[in-house]
Amino acid sequence: MPLPERPLRKLGFLTIGLFDEADPGRGHRSTLEIIELGEQLGFDSAWVRHRHLQFGVSSPVALLAAASQRTQRIELGTAVTPLGWENPLRLAEDLATVDILSGGRLNPGVSVGPPMHFDQVKDALYPDTAEAEDFSYQRVRRLLDGVRGEPVTAFRGVEGFEVFSDRVQPHSPGLSARMWYGGASLRSAQWAGENGMNFLTSSVVKAEESEDFAEIQLSHVRAFRAAHPAGAAARVSQGLVVIPTDSATPEQRARYTAYAEKRTPRTAVPQGPARMMFALDLVGTSEQIAERLYAHAAFREIDEVAFALPFTFDHDDYVQILTDIAGRLGPALGWRPGIQPVR
Known part of the structure; x- marks a missing residue:
């Protein structure tokens, strides 16, 4: 098996945090235990997905606040927070609070666009302002301004016994450098670079100029870095589904293979009006998966x-x-594996 030109520097994992509606506490505790295990195994980062009005973690920021008190070193991320569900000012406060509690380990990933099933949820989410809400990149800029410590009000000073700030409090100075954008299009990759963010590219991309998943993802990585002030040094994290079977039982191997085979047809051609392309799930021994990753244009x-x-x-x-x-x-x-706690 050929060696990569450069070794993998950071190894992370992503979980949706599923739970049973009848016993949600068990599922949430399981997710926290998985994050703790990740730290013990040396992983550099653990990421949690949002799932609104479903049976997955709906509030990753709250869950990661709990995880920050059960871990010392591992970085904690959201992949991704759909900003259509959030008030950017309030989210900036929550993110800064958790970053302070974690000792500077939070890696918030965000995306834009209307919430999923917006017509069904808009009356509950934005009963008075649904038609006026801006779900464009401007929503990310508002969040970045809050995280970066830009003024969000014209008033600061003392009023009676209370002291008021004109920027989000608490302010966590290093957080702005750990903000990520999760993008599936060429434009999103360019925008993330132009705005100095880090870039999350996952197992779903838009088939805009090609129908080859690896080629599409590679074009996004290159477009992002070409637009980013840091150029080739700009941070990109790739998220693919990998299922190593080295220590799996025969029953697990059979189940994993069946899972991947059921999902394979959607990877053949673009799906839906948005022409989304899905990556193949990689199932096999670690050596087999490594060989397939080395052959992946974007991974390289x-x-x-x-x-x-x-x-x-x-x-x-x-x-x-x-x-x-x-x-x-x-x-x-x-x-x-990383072994030193964050200082």
Whole structure:
């Protein structure tokens, strides 16, 4: 197996945090335990997806606040927060608070656009302002201004016994450098670069100039870095579904293979009016997966990953998958586990 030109520098994982409606506490505790396990295994980052009005974590920021008190070193991210559900000023306050509590380990990932099923949810979410809400990139700029400490009000000073600030409090100075944009289009990649953000590219992209997933993703990585002030040094994290089977039981291997096969047809051609392309799920031994990653055009140009855990597996499955990723796949990609806590 050929060695990569440069070793994988940061190894992360992403979870949706599923739970049973009848016992949501168990699912949330399971997600926290998985994040703790990730730190013990040496992972550099753990990321949580948003799932509104579904049976996955709806408030990753709150969950990551809890995770920040159960871990010391691992970075904690959202991949991604759909800003159509959020007030950017209030979110900036929450993010800064969790970043302070975590000792500077928060990596917020965001995206824009109307909330999913907006016509069905708009009366509950924005009963008086739905038609006036701006779901464009400007919503991200508002969040970035708050995180970066730009004034958000004309008033500051003392009123009676109370002291007021004109910027978001608490202010966490390093947080702005850890803001990520999750993009699936060429324009989003360029915009993220132009605005000095980091870039999350996942297992879903838009088929705009090609129907080859790796080629599309590579074009996004290059467009982002071409637009970013840091150029080739700008941070990109790739998220693909990988399922190593090194230590899996025969029953697990069969289930993992069936899962991937069921999802494979959607990877053949663009899906829906938006022409979304889905990446293949990578199932096999760590050596087999590493070979397929080395052959992936976009992977060869990044040195950070946040491998996605399959949505519907059990806790024990996630333990096995994470253990194999950290113990076998990561080292096969040149990665070495982090062991020092953040100072």
